[in-house]
Amino acid sequence: MIRGIHHVALATSDIDRLVNFYREGFGFEVVATMGWEKGSTRIDTIVGLKDSSCRQVMMKAGNTHIEIFQYITPEGKPVDPKRPPSDHGYTHFCVDVTDIDYEYERMKTLGMTFNCPPPTREELGNGSIRATYGRDPEGNLIELQEILDPNHAFYLDV
CATH class of the missing domain: 3.10.180.10 (2,3-Dihydroxybiphenyl 1,2-Dioxygenase, domain 1)
Incomplete structure (x- = not known):
């Protein structure tokens, strides 16, 4: 199982x-x-x-x-640190957060680079997930995600 x-x-x-x-x-x-x-x-x-x-x-x-x-x-070969998420293979992992604006700013101070800031609630309209992609120091993609609706199927109850 x-x-x-x-x-x-x-x-x-x-x-x-x-x-x-x-x-x-x-x-x-x-x-x-x-x-x-x-x-x-x-x-x-x-x-x-x-x-x-x-x-x-x-x-x-x-x-x-x-x-x-x-x-x-054997010594590994570096990958393209700007590898697009459309390339085949693993694309990213996602971290669920409770305050995406805070985490976005905090992670930037640690050297994480982002494609864009998280969308505002106004930009989401009726959407219930605020998310953005960034890269760690090796260029690996990480998604920061905040689920606004606790009844959403993706919501983590931890």
């Missing part, structure tokens, strides 16, 4: 920078620091790499986790 999504994983060239970003920006806490050295046939088989080695951190906030990898070998 599938119970739900447990975590989203990100790869980075600077694990300390990304861990600090998610800790300060979103309140994620480190729950495990792991990794492996070259020579783990089992892990190489799982990840589909040869002679891999890695630093790894699992972080938790609320009911979800983010897993961050920094591969030492």
Whole structure:
């Protein structure tokens, strides 16, 4: 039985920078620091790499986790930090917030860049979700979302 999504994983060239970003920006806490050295046939088989080695951190906030990898070998290749969300593959993850204006401003001070500010309530008209996309220091897309109607199907009751 599938119970739900447990975590989203990100790869980075600077694990300390990304861990600090998610800790300060979103309140994620480190729950495990792991990794492996070259020579783990089992892990190489799982990840589909040869002679891999890695630093790894699992972080938790609320009911979800983010897993961050920094591969030492083979060294990862950077992606286009302005990769459009229409490209195939993972496009973004979404963080539910209760005050999107506050979080938008706070995340900007931490270096997150946004496509646009969240729409105002007036701009939404009858809409019930205020949202905007931004990028973390690696260029990964993150959606900030505030659901205004507690009866909306997407509303999280936490």
